[in-house]
Amino acid sequence: MTSLVKLCLGLVCALALGACGAGNTASRAAMPDDTMLGLVQPDYSVDSFTVSVPKSLTVNEKNTYYPRGDIVWRGDLLGDRHAQVRSIFETSIRQAAPQIQGNRPVRVDVQVLRFHALSEKARYTVGGIHDITFRMRLVDAQTGAQIAPSKVINADLRALEGQSAIAADARGETQKMRITTQLTGVFISELTVPGGHQNAQLGLLQRINDL
Numbered sequence: 001m002t003s004l005v006k007l008c009l010g011l012v013c014a015l016a017l018g019a020c021g022a023g024n025t026a027s028r029a030a031m032p033d034d035t036m037l038g039l040v041q042p043d044y045s046v047d048s049f050t051v052s053v054p055k056s057l058t059v060n061e062k063n064t065y066y067p068r069g070d071i072v073w074r075g076d077l078l079g080d081r082h083a084q085v086r087s088i089f090e091t092s093i094r095q096a097a098p099q100i101q102g103n104r105p106v107r108v109d110v111q112v113l114r115f116h117a118l119s120e121k122a123r124y125t126v127g128g129i130h131d132i133t134f135r136m137r138l139v140d141a142q143t144g145a146q147i148a149p150s151k152v153i154n155a156d157l158r159a160l161e162g163q164s165a166i167a168a169d170a171r172g173e174t175q176k177m178r179i180t181t182q183l184t185g186v187f188i189s190e191l192t193v194p195g196g197h198q199n200a201q202l203g204l205l206q207r208i209n210d211l
Contacts, residue, residue, distance in 0.1 A: 039194035047105035047141035092183035127161025
């Protein structure tokens with residue numbers, strides 16, 4: 001799908017979602033989710049971690065609405081995007097670790113699969129979704145044995161756009177800060193909540209990214 005088609009679909013979806021949001025929504029008490037029954041409470045602490053951002057992941061620096069590529073990142077100065085993405089993940093895990101205080105020390109191994117934030121053109125006009133995917137495995141820090149099969153985790157985040165993005169930058173709430181905070185929360189959820197992190201449901205714009 002071309003970038004132009006993605007843009008058009010995105011604009012149509014945004015209008016449709018806005019129209020849907022205009023109606024009144026009744027609030028309801030949360031009901032237990034049967035799919036969560038029987039899940040084990042994680043009991044981990046972070047002993048160490050590794051983060052890999054393979055050089056095979058393609059980088060796109062074009063300032064188009066939807067640059068093709070595995071890594072689209074403009075939240076740091078122009079440079080080694082692989083290293084910049086790795087640093088964001090490392091910071092997030094360090095921030096999460098003090099809040100993960102179980103009895104079983106583990107090494108957290110992360111391999112980034114996709115880190116598609118917004119180009120300047122998209123961020124200051126139509127907005128979009130920060131599309132972030134990574135693979136994670138846990139290794140027992142004492143035995144060196146992998147605890148369970150590796151898991152692919154989606155950590156999508158709705159991006160700010162237009163005047164909202166400009167205002168956020170002015171108060172120091174940059175793309176980098178928002179994504180780092182998002183990933184910190186994802187690691188905490190994944191290592192402390194039964195069933196792990198659940199990716200946000202961000203509507204049709206999110207699904208377009210997967211086409």
